Amino acid sequence: MKEKQIIFTGGGTAGHVMVNLAIIPYFLENGWKVDYIGSKNGIEKDLIQSLRGVTYHSISTGKLRRYFSIENFKDPFKVLNGTGQAHRIIGKKKPAVIFSKGGFVSVPVLAAAKMRGVPAVIHESDYTPGLANKLAIPFARKVLATFPETMKYLPEEKATYIGAVVREELFQGERNKGYKLTGFTGGKDVLLIMGGSAGSKKINDAVRDNLDTLLEHFQIIHICGKDNVDTAYEQQGYVQFEYVQDELKDLFAITDFVCSRAGANAIFEFLALRKPMLLIPLSRQASRGDQILNARSFEKQGYCKVLEEEDLEKASLEEKLLALKKEKYTIREKMLEYQVSEAKQKVIDAILQQAKWD
Structure with a gap:
């Protein structure tokens, strides 16, 4: 039987990693091989490398700034380079599914996943989608929302409201x-x-x-x-x-x-x-x-x-x-009055539903 493989991505801030940290243990405990694609110097590297059983891969990333900077002219080349790196990693690992928490590092990963034909699931925490997720949504099969109000900003055919994932x-x-x-x-x-x-x-x-x-x-x-x-x-x-x-x-x-x-x-x-x-x-x-x-x-x-x-x-x-x-x-x-939802299990279920089995 082929080994079950999943790749996680997301970074730039701790917020773009915490949901991953909450659900990665499920996949490790259930026999999945887990890899993580992140940036070379982001906080996600320190947080993920502290987990046993997860292989971390660094790729080139851009910052996707909204303001003028000379770096904006360099970043498209960094993103293209990162997409190539992610494309090679995905081709080697052959994951059944990719899960993205967002952040600028996720864009090249999701683009590469689309090119490789690997299904991807995105989690959007904020009230409105961030720029990175806006760019990545066309490459994903499913988008999960934390706020019910977020649904109006997402493509109806891809979006599901699940509530907040809280670390147990x-x-x-x-x-x-x-x-x-x-x-x-x-x-x-x-x-x-x-x-x-x-x-x-x-x-x-x-x-x-x-x-x-x-x-x-x-x-x-x-x-x-x-x-x-x-x-x-x-x-x-x-x-x-x-x-x-x-x-x-x-x-x-x-x-x-x-x-x-x-x-x-x-x-x-x-x-x-x-x-x-x-x-x-x-x-x-x-x-x-x-x-x-x-x-x-x-x-x-x-x-x-x-x-x-x-x-x-x-x-x-x-x-x-x-x-x-x-x-x-x-x-x-x-x-x-607020009821903690079963959002964590809903994320896991969404990932499993999208996983591509050979």
Whole structure:
């Protein structure tokens, strides 16, 4: 019997990898050979290479910028090169199916999959499809949506609404381990602050400028991004991490509130864990505005408070966090109405349905 083979792709940010991390174990446990195509230097390489049983392949990628840059003239050649590299990998591995979480690295992979006649499934987390997925959708057989509103932006014949995929291990955190990691006690609310996988200088600066006041109300876990830890601010009740992976579940176990960017995968995990959140979405100047739509959708449903990045300053951050704390019971009641879907199994089922067997 021929060995079952699947290739995953997606990268650029942790959000473009987390769904893959949630479903790869199923395929490993069920005897599939698993390969991953990602970029040479993206965060996906570090995250995936930590998994046993997954072979990682690096390819050339472009960034698909929306603004003028001299790099825009070079990137089409990088994408073409990456498509050729992906074409060779797919030809050698002969997967039954390819699953893409999006990000710029996925475009050459999906194009190569189409050329090789390999069925592909795309997962779109955000309220509206990102540029990479827009380019890749013509090459895919199936597109899975996290927000029901996203369906109107997708080709009807390919699209299915499945809800949010949440990593099961996040529900398995231990409070005693969380307290040991931080040195915190149970006497004061814990606020977890994170600015995305790369961190956010603007959020980091606003928190540190306001640290003495915030520490009057919260114990603070600050996930501040690579090379962004500042030991000058070390003090009781405030701990910093560059990035957290395995220990995140234990930190969530002691967390009462979250202050975060508004990437779709992350905010649905906060919702599933019933953590009231202050969302500070990336501005339209720095993004396509998808995080703003994500945040406003959650705000409308009563799951969060929203602070626009343009309005982020010392006073506004404190004001919004105290308002969040004041309304925590109301927000949690709203969150209890949300039912965690069987999205993970729906993704797996969609992949299996599209798999091409010889």
